[in-house]
Amino acid sequence: MADSTRDLIQKLNAAAAIKFGDDDATRLEMAMAARKLYHKLETNAEKVLRFINEEPVVGGGEKNIDELRAIAKKDIDPELLQHLLQLLASSNIIKETGEDLFQPTNFSLSLGDKRTLLAPALRVRTDHVMRPSIHFPAFLGSLVLQDLPKVIAMAKFTTDKIRAIGHNFFEPQPVKDTGSRVYFFHAVLHDWPDSTVVNILKQVAAAMKPGYSKLLVNDIVLPPVGASIYQAGLDCFMLQISGKERTEAVWNKVISEAGMKIVNIWPDGRGYESLVEAELL
Numbered sequence: 028m029a030d031s032t033r034d035l036i037q038k039l040n041a042a043a044a045i046k047f048g049d050d051d052a053t054r055l056e057m058a059m060a061a062r063k064l065y066h067k068l069e070t071n072a073e074k075v076l077r078f079i080n081e082e083p084v085v086g087g088g089e090k091n092i093d094e095l096r097a098i099a100k101k102d103i104d105p106e107l108l109q110h111l112l113q114l115l116a117s118s119n120i121i122k123e124t125g126e127d128l129f130q131p132t133n134f135s136l137s138l139g140d141k142r143t144l145l146a147p148a149l150r151v152r153t154d155h156v157m158r159p160s161i162h163f164p165a166f167l168g169s170l171v172l173q174d175l176p177k178v179i180a181m182a183k184f185t186t187d188k189i190r191a192i193g194h195n196f197f198e199p200q201p202v203k204d205t206g207s208r209v210y211f212f213h214a215v216l217h218d219w220p221d222s223t224v225v226n227i228l229k230q231v232a233a234a235m236k237p238g239y240s241k242l243l244v245n246d247i248v249l250p251p252v253g254a255s256i257y258q259a260g261l262d263c264f265m266l267q268i269s270g271k272e273r274t275e276a277v278w279n280k281v282i283s284e285a286g287m288k289i290v291n292i293w294p295d296g297r298g299y300e301s302l303v304e305a306e307l308l
């Protein structure tokens with residue numbers, strides 16, 4: 028990281044300690060400047076996650092209030108619509124170009140663009156969007172994608188390097204002749220409580236080849252203190268479905284109860300997820 032960037036980060040962090048006294052206008056001005064900077068730095072994927080965890084979402088279009096009202100499926104009170112559009116503009120989801128006049132942003136347009144996958148990601152309330160052509164280079168050998176049969180039935184591939192197999196992970200692993208090199212789970216185990224994760228991993232352990240196979244869990248590893256907003260937000264979201272995000276200590280516990288041991292944890296360096304690497308005991 029460049030020294031100037033590091034300096035700026037330090038200055039911004041120090042700014043939290045500023046006392047504004049009665050000067051509320053300056054405090055607000057600084058808050059707005061910080062907010063603008065945040066929106067500039069935030070990626071579309073991060074924005075999706077923030078909406079999921081923190082804010083309500085409505086898509087946008089380039090219209091004035093009357094035009095937007097006319098294309099809405101339900102009769103909307105224009106005053107209410109104006110309030111909502113103002114809220115969306117204040118969050119930089121759409122842009123306010125004049126009084127009661129709004130235009131889309133790159134992000135709101137992306138929501139309507141099927142190729143971006145942002146809208147479905149929002150709809151399923153998660154960012155579990157995978158594009159095999161990007162994530163799996165052509166040189167990779169044999170890859171097996173497993174999910175429940177009804178999910179596999181919907182899968183479409185842009186490569187013949189991936190074999191899709193319908194499989195319930197509470198049952199014995201069907202690919203087990205020689206033991207695979209890697210068993211990879213992304214954003215799967217955090218959906219489940221500890222005892223269930225142990226059961227899922229026991230099925231994996233039974234198929235693994237000692238000294239060769241690895242378990243790679245790509246999930247959040249919560250720090251003991253100072254979880255990021257992304258980590259803490261997703262943790263609360265997972266709690267709603269009986270899952271949770273886990274600290275290293277808890278990952279250690281569930282993985283060892285399944286007959287494996289953690290050999291390394293690779294953080295992504297962004298305060299998001301980590302790759303937990305484990306082997307048979």
Ligand SMILES: C[S@@+](CC[C@H](N)C(=O)[O-])C[C@H]1O[C@@H](n2cnc3c(N)ncnc32)[C@H](O)[C@@H]1O
Nearest residue numbers: 155156157174175178194195196197213214215
């Ligand atoms: C949160 S999604 C993660 C999907 C994918 N790994 C990703 O990161 O985009 C969890 C996945 O677990 C699958 N799943 C749920 N129960 C399952 C089961 N019993 N056996 C196999 N897969 C299951 C779901 O169908 C879903 O695709």
